[in-house]
Amino acid sequence: MSDSAQMAARARLFEAIEAREDELIDLIARLVQQPSVLGNEAGAQAVIAEYLRAGGQEPDIWEIPDSLLERPGAGNSGVPFAGRPNVAATLAGVGGGGKSLILNGHVDVVSPEPLANWHYDPWAAQIAGRRMYGRGAYDMKAGLAINMYLARLVRELGIPLKADLTVQSVIEEECTGNGALSACYRDDTRYHADAVIITEPSNGTYTAAHVGVLWFRVEVLGQAVHAAVAWKGVNAIYRMLPVIEELRALDAEMNQESHPLFEGIEHPINLNIGVIQGGDWPSSVAGACAIDCRLSMYPGRTVEETRARVLAAVERATERDGWLVEHPPTVTWYGFQSAGSEIAPEEPLVRALALHHERERGTPLRPRSGTGTNDMRNFMVYSDMPALCYGVSGFGAHEADEWLDLDSLVPTTKVLGAFLLDWCGVAAQG
Numbered sequence: 001m002s003d004s005a006q007m008a009a010r011a012r013l014f015e016a017i018e019a020r021e022d023e024l025i026d027l028i029a030r031l032v033q034q035p036s037v038l039g040n041e042a043g044a045q046a047v048i049a050e051y052l053r054a055g056g057q058e059p060d061i062w063e064i065p066d067s068l069l070e071r072p073g074a075g076n077s078g079v080p081f082a083g084r085p086n087v088a089a090t091l092a093g094v095g096g097g098g099k100s101l102i103l104n105g106h107v108d109v110v111s112p113e114p115l116a117n118w119h120y121d122p123w124a125a126q127i128a129g130r131r132m133y134g135r136g137a138y139d140m141k142a143g144l145a146i147n148m149y150l151a152r153l154v155r156e157l158g159i160p161l162k163a164d165l166t167v168q169s170v171i172e173e174e175c176t177g178n179g180a181l182s183a184c185y186r187d188d189t190r191y192h193a194d195a196v197i198i199t200e201p202s203n204g205t206y207t208a209a210h211v212g213v214l215w216f217r218v219e220v221l222g223q224a225v226h227a228a229v230a231w232k233g234v235n236a237i238y239r240m241l242p243v244i245e246e247l248r249a250l251d252a253e254m255n256q257e258s259h260p261l262f263e264g265i266e267h268p269i270n271l272n273i274g275v276i277q278g279g280d281w282p283s284s285v286a287g288a289c290a291i292d293c294r295l296s297m298y299p300g301r302t303v304e305e306t307r308a309r310v311l312a313a314v315e316r317a318t319e320r321d322g323w324l325v326e327h328p329p330t331v332t333w334y335g336f337q338s339a340g341s342e343i344a345p346e347e348p349l350v351r352a353l354a355l356h357h358e359r360e361r362g363t364p365l366r367p368r369s370g371t372g373t374n375d376m377r378n379f380m381v382y383s384d385m386p387a388l389c390y391g392v393s394g395f396g397a398h399e400a401d402e403w404l405d406l407d408s409l410v411p412t413t414k415v416l417g418a419f420l421l422d423w424c425g426v427a428a429q430g
């Protein structure tokens with residue numbers, strides 16, 4: 001229910017959201033121009049910190065402690081945490097009720113390779129028509145910028161929120177989720193709130209559920225010999241073939257299983273063999289071969305049971321091949337090691353967001369089940385905070401010519417702004 005303080009605040013916030021849209025677009029562009037792939041997030045985080053300071057907020061900047069790697073849900077990217085901080089800032093509530101809120105976003109992006117597929121410079125944030133092209137423009141520097149922009153507008157307009165509003169810019173969403181996990185778990189004084197919205201691009205839907213993801217590497221050893229007598233050697237590339245076949249059979253088997261929130265989605269569970277490395281010389285029989293894989297699982301399935309299924313598939317491949325019996329493949333877990341999550345439609349967070357989405361956009365807020373993972377699980381599963389993803393429109397996450405629909409910026413920001421005033425509450429002034 002809206003009281004008069006909240007309605008007045010909303011009108012002022014909406015006016016500012018529209019009037020200062022160029023500032024938002026400029027912030028997104030400056031973020032896209034920072035190539036914040038894994039290991040190189042510092043420049044984009046500096047842009048975030050500088051924007052917060054310019055708006056009068058002192059950012060909390062911290063590096064993830066190595067001890068996080070021992071936490072359930074963490075994964076090892078192999079890249080040291082030093083010099084790659086998370087950034088957050090909190091607008092303190094004035095008290096008197098309200099519920100606290102975290103607006104979260106990730107600053108890391110995936111590689112734009114192969115560049116030959118692009119028609120635009122992935123790091124130039126070029127605008128053509130009402131689209132901004134660039135790696136991360138859509139996933140998810142637009143959402144990240146909206147979070148910072150909203151906090152700044154609320155502060156500069158002097159709107160007194162009853163409860164705390166925290167904005168976060170985290171690393172490693174694309175490979176482990178460690179950044180968000182650290183924001184929840186920060187030492188012993190982690191950030192906690194009554195709800196979390198991750199402003200991932202969602203084309204105006206919300207993420208009701210998403211899969212969990214495992215990364216792993218399988219390595220097979222062969223016996224290198226000169227290719228002139230190739231028949232005498234053991235080609236590790238050939239020996240990997242039964243492993244690949246059994247993993248693909250596991251993918252088929254897991255897609256025979258169902259989950260109510262994933263019904264009607266074609267091939268919801270996906271094994272991807274994303275990297276293969278084998279041998280080192282055309283005239284030498286390949287003595288070693290390795291594959292790097294990603295496998296998803298329905299929410300509710302555990303990391304442990306899914307790992308056991310992978311190991312069983314590799315075991316089946318081993319049994320098919322005499323050499324492999326003598327030289328068993330090794331499996332190493334790294335990167336994502338995290339369950340999926342889901343949020344019930346009755347959750348107050350979902351209901352409140354749906355109300356404001358419908359009011360501002362004129363259409364019902366529809367749920368979406370994600371066949372990729374996102375940081376929602378870190379809040380839902382590993383920190384016990386209701387969370388969902390909601391954000392802008394566009395296309396091409398992890399693809400060439402990724403673009404952001406600039407026309408979605410103001411409407412999305414208004415929904416989030418109206419929601420946060422309602423959720424956090426606005427104190428009467430004077």
Ligand SMILES: [Zn+2]
Pocket residue numbers: 106139140173200201
């Ligand atoms: Zn994302």
